Amino acid sequence: MSRSINRSTAIIMHELPVTESLLEIALRHGRDAGAEAVTDLHVVIGELSSIVDESVQFYWDMISEGTAAAGSRLHFRRIPGRLGCRTCGNTYSPREDLPCPACGGVDIEVLAGEEFYLEAIDITATGQTQREPA
Amino acid sequence: MINERVPVVERILGANERLAADNRARLDEAGVFSLNFLASPGAGKTSLVEQTVSRLAGQLRLAVIDGDIATSLDADRAAAAGATAVQINTGGDCHLDAVMLQGALDVLDLSAIDLLIVENVGNLVCPANFALGTHRSVLVASVPEGDDKPYKYPGAYRGVDALVINKVDLLPYVDFDMEYFQRGAAALNPGLATFPLSCRTGEGLDQWLEWVTNMTRHFKTTRGM
Numbered sequence: 001m002s003r004s005i006n007r008s009t010a011i012i013m014h015e016l017p018v019t020e021s022l023l024e025i026a027l028r029h030g031r032d033a034g035a036e037a038v039t040d041l042h043v044v045i046g047e048l049s050s051i052v053d054e055s056v057q058f059y060w061d062m063i064s065e066g067t068a069a070a071g072s073r074l075h076f077r078r079i080p081g082r083l084g085c086r087t088c089g090n091t092y093s094p095r096e097d098l099p100c101p102a103c104g105g106v107d108i109e110v111l112a113g114e115e116f117y118l119e120a121i122d123i124t125a126t127g128q129t130q131r132e133p134a
Numbered sequence: 135m136i137n138e139r140v141p142v143v144e145r146i147l148g149a150n151e152r153l154a155a156d157n158r159a160r161l162d163e164a165g166v167f168s169l170n171f172l173a174s175p176g177a178g179k180t181s182l183v184e185q186t187v188s189r190l191a192g193q194l195r196l197a198v199i200d201g202d203i204a205t206s207l208d209a210d211r212a213a214a215a216g217a218t219a220v221q222i223n224t225g226g227d228c229h230l231d232a233v234m235l236q237g238a239l240d241v242l243d244l245s246a247i248d249l250l251i252v253e254n255v256g257n258l259v260c261p262a263n264f265a266l267g268t269h270r271s272v273l274v275a276s277v278p279e280g281d282d283k284p285y286k287y288p289g290a291y292r293g294v295d296a297l298v299i300n301k302v303d304l305l306p307y308v309d310f311d312m313e314y315f316q317r318g319a320a321a322l323n324p325g326l327a328t329f330p331l332s333c334r335t336g337e338g339l340d341q342w343l344e345w346v347t348n349m350t351r352h353f354k355t356t357r358g359m
Contacts, residue, residue, distance in 0.1 A: 017231060017264075018146060025144050033140045043146075050259050050289050098285055098321040106321040110292070118142045125136045 015055035019063050022056070025118050026069050035123035038069040042120045047081040048094065048113035081113030150264055153232035157239060157267030164244035166197075167353040168252065169346070170266055172290055173274035174283075175256035178300040180208045181333035182274055182342075183253055184215040189343055191216035194248040194350060199238045201230040201255045208253060217251075218242065229261040230254050235268075249350045258287040270295040270349065277301045281311045284318030291322040296329065298342060303332040 022043065030038040045051050053076040064070050081094040087105030094113070099106050145151070161168050173179045180200075187196050198212035198219045209221035220238045222230060235252065242250075252268055254261040273294040275283055278301060284291045291297075297319055305312070312330075319326055327345060331338030 017150075021146050021149055024149070025142065025146065029140055029142045029144070033138070035140075039137075048289060050263060094288065098288065098318055106317065107324050108321055116147065117145045120139050120141045120143075122137065122139050125138060 015052060016059050016063075018051060019056050019059040022060075022118060023063055023067065023069060026072075026121050027067060029118075029121055030068055030123050033123055034125045035068060035121075036126055037124050038072050038121050039124060040073045040075060040122035041069070041118060042075050042077065042122075044077045044079060044115050044117050044119050046079045046113040046115035048110065049116040051116055053078075077119070079112055079115050082111040084109050084111045147263065147265075150232045153236060154265035154267035157232055157235050158269070160239060160244070161250070161267065161269070162357070164247070165354055165357055165359045166244050166247045166250050167350040168250040168268040168270075170252045170254055170261075170268040170271045171274055172254050172258065172261050172271060172294065173256055173276075174258050174279055177256070177274045177276040177279060178333050179253050179256065179274050180211055182298060182300065183208075183212050183217075183251055185333050185336075185339060186251065186343065186346060187212055187215040187217040189339070190249070190347065193347065195246055196249050196251070197242055197247045198251045198253060199235065199242075200253045201234070203228075203255060212251075212253075218247070224255060228255055228257050228259075229264050230266060231264040232266055235266045248354065249346070258283070258290040262287075262289040262293050269353065272296045272298060274298045274300055275315075277304045277310045278308055281309075281315035282318075284315065284322055288322050291319055291326075294323065294326070296327040296345065297323075299328065299330040300333055302330045302337060303335045 026038050026041050045053055057074055060074055064072060082091055083094055084091045085100035085103060085105045086107040086109060088100060088103040090100050090102040091111060092101055171179045183198055190196060196217040198217045200209040200212060200219060200221045201224055202208055203224055206221040209219040213219040220241055222234050222238055252266060271294040273290060329338060329342040331342055
């Protein structure tokens, strides 16, 4: 027989841990900046990053409830995927094809589209920052 | 009251990536070489684990960590084949992450393991986003799934170090253009080590087992073990 480790959650989307991570980052940066509340989050998602922004949005209100980011708005900036062919130098969208549509080359690199980060937050602050003096 | 914009620029999966680095350091220190198996459901991950474990059990000390949404059926198969097996039931999550792997490493005696195989949850989208800290990732594809998988799941094919194409014994019976499939895989991952094989007939398994054995031995040799 094998041993088992069971988790008790029952939610089937990788956007849940992603959303929790997003909240942790936003609250930490908000706290450092002396925020009373975090009102807006600006998230950058590359087309190739397999994160569905609707799903992040779905979990957001539930997860942020009762925190300084409760009621905040999520803004998603989508970055289109861009591939570059190392053989002929052509750049193209992964929607066209994966091998280079110009020369058929398969030595390609991803130029853009894998981004997934929190770019900025908007906060309301009392004017007193809690940041340690430098 | 002041309204202001605070620049952040922090990778959202950074916390998972830091934990994955901790897992890697732990495996390195213990001299455990580790593989992460990714695949769609039904591609034959567990069959490949069984074959790998039963054929290598005499030469290497093996452990298997099995990620599944529920049940311990896969881990039981790995244990029956001769490995120390731990099941992680993700309780619905579609992938393993670095925290779950950390919990599983806690219950294993790493000093008694040469090769650790982590069988991720059957899914080609989500596991590709969550680093575990394993040394190499292996994508297990299979002939009946169709030859368009690299084109549909570029993220999964880009991030792996080896590709197994299972169930090649079914090639005469299904529409599967091997050239088209491999062209897509090569575009995403040039020079990818590829092993067409059949867990059912045993065809092609020797090359795969040789790769696994060589990678494990090389890992241990470079660490003076």
